[in-house]
Amino acid sequence: MIIPIIGNVTYPITLDPTVWIFDDRKILLEEAFKEHTDQNEETDELEKASERYNKEVFQIAKPPVNRSIKKFEREKILKSSYVMPLDDFINNAEVKPDASEVTLELDDNEVTISLRELKNSYFLFAIDGKPLKEDGPVHLYYKDGSNKENPIKNIKKLIIK
Secondary structure, eight states: OOEEEEESBSSOEEEOGGGGGGBTTOEEHHHHTTTOOOOOOOOOHHHHHHHHHHHHHHSOOOOOBOOOOOHHHHHHHTTOOEEEESHHHHHHHTBOTTOOEEEEEESSOEEEEEHHHHHTEEEEEEETTEEOOSSOSOEEEETTOTTTTSOBOOEEEEEEO
Protein backbone atom coordinates (compact mmCIF):
# COMPACT_ATOMS: atom_id res chain seq x y z
CA MET A 1 0.00 0.00 0.00
CA ILE A 2 3.01 2.35 -0.23
CA ILE A 3 4.17 4.25 -3.31
CA PRO A 4 7.82 5.28 -3.68
CA ILE A 5 8.80 8.40 -5.61
CA ILE A 6 12.29 7.73 -6.96
CA GLY A 7 14.56 8.64 -9.84
CA ASN A 8 15.71 12.12 -10.73
CA VAL A 9 14.92 13.62 -7.30
CA THR A 10 17.05 14.95 -4.47
CA TYR A 11 15.04 13.09 -1.84
CA PRO A 12 13.38 9.79 -2.72
CA ILE A 13 10.20 9.59 -0.64
CA THR A 14 7.57 6.99 0.12
CA LEU A 15 3.87 7.82 0.12
CA ASP A 16 1.47 5.98 2.41
CA PRO A 17 -2.08 6.69 1.19
CA THR A 18 -3.62 4.84 4.13
CA VAL A 19 -2.84 7.77 6.47
CA TRP A 20 -4.12 10.51 4.16
CA ILE A 21 -7.64 10.14 5.52
CA PHE A 22 -6.43 12.24 8.49
CA ASP A 23 -4.62 14.83 6.35
CA ASP A 24 -6.22 18.26 5.98
CA ARG A 25 -5.04 18.54 2.36
CA LYS A 26 -7.48 15.86 1.18
CA ILE A 27 -10.35 16.95 -1.06
CA LEU A 28 -13.75 15.35 -1.48
CA LEU A 29 -13.87 13.58 -4.83
CA GLU A 30 -17.12 15.27 -5.85
CA GLU A 31 -15.59 18.71 -5.19
CA ALA A 32 -12.19 18.06 -6.78
CA PHE A 33 -13.21 18.91 -10.32
CA LYS A 34 -15.69 21.71 -9.58
CA GLU A 35 -13.32 24.60 -9.04
CA HIS A 36 -10.41 23.63 -11.25
CA THR A 37 -8.31 26.62 -12.21
CA ASP A 38 -5.57 26.38 -14.77
CA GLN A 39 -2.33 26.13 -12.78
CA ASN A 40 -0.04 25.89 -15.77
CA GLU A 41 1.45 29.32 -15.13
CA GLU A 42 5.20 29.29 -14.74
CA THR A 43 6.51 30.53 -11.39
CA ASP A 44 9.76 32.43 -11.35
CA GLU A 45 12.65 30.16 -10.32
CA LEU A 46 13.97 32.76 -7.88
CA GLU A 47 10.58 32.95 -6.23
CA LYS A 48 10.48 29.15 -5.88
CA ALA A 49 13.94 29.12 -4.32
CA SER A 50 12.93 31.91 -1.95
CA GLU A 51 9.78 30.08 -0.88
CA ARG A 52 11.73 26.85 -0.31
CA TYR A 53 14.35 28.71 1.77
CA ASN A 54 11.70 30.43 3.88
CA LYS A 55 9.89 27.16 4.43
CA GLU A 56 13.05 25.37 5.53
CA VAL A 57 14.35 28.17 7.74
CA PHE A 58 11.19 29.54 9.32
CA GLN A 59 8.83 26.60 9.42
CA ILE A 60 9.12 23.04 10.55
CA ALA A 61 7.74 20.93 7.72
CA LYS A 62 4.95 18.92 9.27
CA PRO A 63 2.07 17.50 7.30
CA PRO A 64 -1.18 19.20 8.24
CA VAL A 65 -3.06 16.69 10.37
CA ASN A 66 -6.55 17.16 11.69
CA ARG A 67 -5.97 16.68 15.42
CA SER A 68 -9.51 16.94 16.73
CA ILE A 69 -12.14 15.18 14.71
CA LYS A 70 -15.69 15.45 16.00
CA LYS A 71 -18.05 12.48 15.83
CA PHE A 72 -19.99 13.98 12.90
CA GLU A 73 -16.80 14.63 10.95
CA ARG A 74 -15.54 11.12 11.70
CA GLU A 75 -18.75 9.60 10.31
CA LYS A 76 -18.47 11.79 7.19
CA ILE A 77 -14.84 10.74 6.67
CA LEU A 78 -15.80 7.07 6.85
CA LYS A 79 -18.50 7.51 4.18
CA SER A 80 -16.79 9.85 1.68
CA SER A 81 -14.40 9.44 -1.24
CA TYR A 82 -11.22 11.52 -1.29
CA VAL A 83 -8.39 12.65 -3.54
CA MET A 84 -5.02 14.11 -2.58
CA PRO A 85 -3.22 16.80 -4.64
CA LEU A 86 0.28 15.66 -5.61
CA ASP A 87 2.17 18.93 -5.91
CA ASP A 88 3.29 19.05 -2.23
CA PHE A 89 4.80 15.56 -2.44
CA ILE A 90 6.59 16.31 -5.70
CA ASN A 91 7.96 19.55 -4.23
CA ASN A 92 9.16 17.73 -1.08
CA ALA A 93 11.06 15.21 -3.19
CA GLU A 94 12.81 18.17 -4.89
CA VAL A 95 12.72 17.09 -8.49
CA LYS A 96 15.95 17.97 -10.27
CA PRO A 97 15.79 20.73 -12.92
CA ASP A 98 16.48 18.40 -15.87
CA ALA A 99 13.52 16.09 -15.05
CA SER A 100 10.62 16.30 -17.47
CA GLU A 101 8.62 13.10 -17.31
CA VAL A 102 7.38 10.43 -14.92
CA THR A 103 6.94 6.72 -15.42
CA LEU A 104 4.05 5.28 -13.44
CA GLU A 105 4.73 1.62 -12.71
CA LEU A 106 1.45 -0.27 -12.67
CA ASP A 107 0.67 -3.90 -11.84
CA ASP A 108 1.14 -5.14 -15.38
CA ASN A 109 2.67 -2.27 -17.41
CA GLU A 110 3.97 1.31 -17.33
CA VAL A 111 2.52 4.67 -18.32
CA THR A 112 4.66 7.75 -18.96
CA ILE A 113 3.30 11.26 -18.42
CA SER A 114 4.91 14.67 -18.20
CA LEU A 115 6.09 16.04 -14.86
CA ARG A 116 3.67 18.95 -15.32
CA GLU A 117 0.76 16.51 -15.71
CA LEU A 118 1.80 14.75 -12.50
CA LYS A 119 1.96 18.01 -10.58
CA ASN A 120 -1.52 18.86 -11.85
CA SER A 121 -3.03 15.58 -10.70
CA TYR A 122 -4.81 13.98 -7.79
CA PHE A 123 -4.46 10.54 -6.28
CA LEU A 124 -7.80 8.97 -5.38
CA PHE A 125 -7.01 7.05 -2.20
CA ALA A 126 -10.36 6.32 -0.53
CA ILE A 127 -13.80 5.34 -1.77
CA ASP A 128 -16.54 5.45 0.86
CA GLY A 129 -13.85 6.01 3.50
CA LYS A 130 -12.03 2.78 2.63
CA PRO A 131 -8.61 2.31 0.98
CA LEU A 132 -8.47 1.07 -2.61
CA LYS A 133 -7.44 -2.55 -2.28
CA GLU A 134 -8.47 -4.21 -5.55
CA ASP A 135 -7.08 -1.78 -8.13
CA GLY A 136 -5.13 0.57 -5.88
CA PRO A 137 -3.52 1.71 -3.73
CA VAL A 138 -4.30 4.88 -5.72
CA HIS A 139 -5.86 6.08 -8.98
CA LEU A 140 -4.47 9.10 -10.80
CA TYR A 141 -6.89 11.80 -11.98
CA TYR A 142 -5.88 14.94 -13.85
CA LYS A 143 -7.12 18.09 -12.11
CA ASP A 144 -8.84 19.22 -15.30
CA GLY A 145 -11.01 16.09 -15.17
CA SER A 146 -9.96 14.93 -18.65
CA ASN A 147 -9.55 11.32 -17.45
CA LYS A 148 -12.33 11.37 -14.89
CA GLU A 149 -14.07 8.42 -16.55
CA ASN A 150 -10.84 6.47 -17.10
CA PRO A 151 -8.24 7.15 -14.35
CA ILE A 152 -4.84 5.47 -14.26
CA LYS A 153 -5.17 2.60 -11.76
CA ASN A 154 -2.92 0.10 -9.96
CA ILE A 155 -0.07 2.60 -9.47
CA LYS A 156 2.79 1.02 -7.51
CA LYS A 157 5.74 3.38 -8.09
CA LEU A 158 6.59 6.83 -9.53
CA ILE A 159 9.92 7.12 -11.34
CA ILE A 160 10.91 10.71 -12.15
CA LYS A 161 13.06 10.94 -15.31
